[in-house]
Amino acid sequence: MDAVVKKQTALGSYTKRRHKxxxxxxxxxxxxxxxxxxxxxxxxxxxxxxxxxxxxxxxxxxxxxxxxxxxxxxFNNYLALANVNNLGTSALVTVARTVIGTAFMVVASAFVGYLVTKKEMWGRRFIYRFLIVTMYFNAGLIPWYLNMSMLGLTNNFWGYIIPGIVSPFNIILVKTYIESIPAELEESAFIDGAGYFTIFTRLIWPLSKPILATIAIFGAVGHWNSFVDSMILMSGKPQLYTLQYRLYIYLTSTSNLSALMNSGGSINPQVLNSLLNIRTVKLTVAMVTIIPILLVYPFMQRYFVKGIMLGAVKG
CATH class of the missing domain: 1.20.5 (Single alpha-helices involved in coiled-coils or other helix-helix interfaces)
Structure with missing residues (x-):
């Protein structure tokens, strides 16, 4: 026993010297x-x-x-949010847009990313390259608006959802990740009689959770922070304004007040107090709008890091 203790002591001393x-x-x-x-x-x-x-x-x-x-x-500023016109409606629109838009985008990106990995798919190379081209070229804002108008997506909630369903960048990430999954797993499923859809839902989808969580974060942040489409497409339906666009309206109100005061214009004291309160509410709304993303990200971080690393190994 003493010999064992001496040996462990000597080993510990050697380790300490070695890691000095x-x-x-x-x-x-x-x-x-x-x-x-x-x-x-x-x-x-x-x-x-x-x-x-x-x-x-x-x-x-x-x-x-x-x-x-x-x-x-x-904490009066947070309590005052209940008195802001249509803020609750805007919050519901933003939450609905984020949840529905992200879900559609993740499913579409996963399925299309899986399909373009199949060599037997007709026109696979053309379809994949056509998707990639859309990342670099677009028709511009006015043709986009005219197209959305002809499709009936102006002043329509689905105008938030449909344009973002297919995301070329996310499809690239999913495709690259799926190609890193051993082909033998899919071959064994084929031997057992499984079809493409069964393999996708039972095999590919569960194994792709890291990359799907990654693109879900991308999609959720994009939907949550977007306001330009609300400003352009929903001008005739204020009840469909998003929370971010409502915040933009408050920012504009504050800027107009500052310009009026700097130009020496007079303003009613009651209106002035109301607008100054809007400025503090604007800061509070800004805080409220970032809280959900800050709360969600820590739970998705481990999937995010793993997914973005594996999805970027090869293109």
Whole structure:
């Protein structure tokens, strides 16, 4: 027993000597940790700054006195969101658009990405190349609007969903990922009598969860943050405005107020107070709009990192 203890002690001493940290390693670790701490601070601070401005005294926020910590903490700005016209409706439209649009996009990207990996598919190369070309060339804004109008997708909720169902970039990622799955798995399923659809739903779909989670994040963030299509397509139906476009309207109102005050124009004090309250509400809405993405991303991160790495191995 004593011999065993002495051997383990000697082995531990040898390991410590072997892994002794040099002065260069210490300097590198200090610089490395310093860099990543500063980088993390640069990423986190904008969200922190936005948050402390939503819970601080509104007058101090208006004059730009809130820098590092909140002053006069209150949550009235968040409670005031209930009084903003049609904000709840815009939130529902945005949530519905994000959920439905992302689901359709993920299913379509997965199925098309699987199909273009099949060499026996007629016209596979042409179809795949045609999809890729659309990433680099488009007709422009006016032809796009005319096309959407002729299809009846203006002032229509499906105008948010249908144009984004097919995403060439996501199809490339899915195709590359599926090609990394061993072909023997699919061949064995064929031998057992499974068809393409069965193989896709029972085999390819479960194995492709990392890349599907990756493109789901891309799609959800894109739908959640989009507002230009709402401004162009939904001008005749304010009830279909998205949350981001509603925020854009508040930004415009604040800019108009600033221009009026700088030009020396007079304004009713009650209207002035109302518009200044809109400015604080605008900051609060901005905070509220980013919270869902911040909450969802940590749960998808492990799939995101794995999927984006494997999907980018070969093209």
């Amino acid at each position: 940290i040099s002065a260069g390693d210490v300097v590198f670790n200090i610089l490395n940790y310093t860099f990543y701490i500063l980088f993390t601070f640069a990423c986190v601070f904008p969200f922190y700054y936005l948050f402390i401005n939503t819970i601080s005294d509104n007058e101090l926020v208006r004059t730009g006195q809130i820098k590092w910590y909140p002053v006069g903490i209150h």
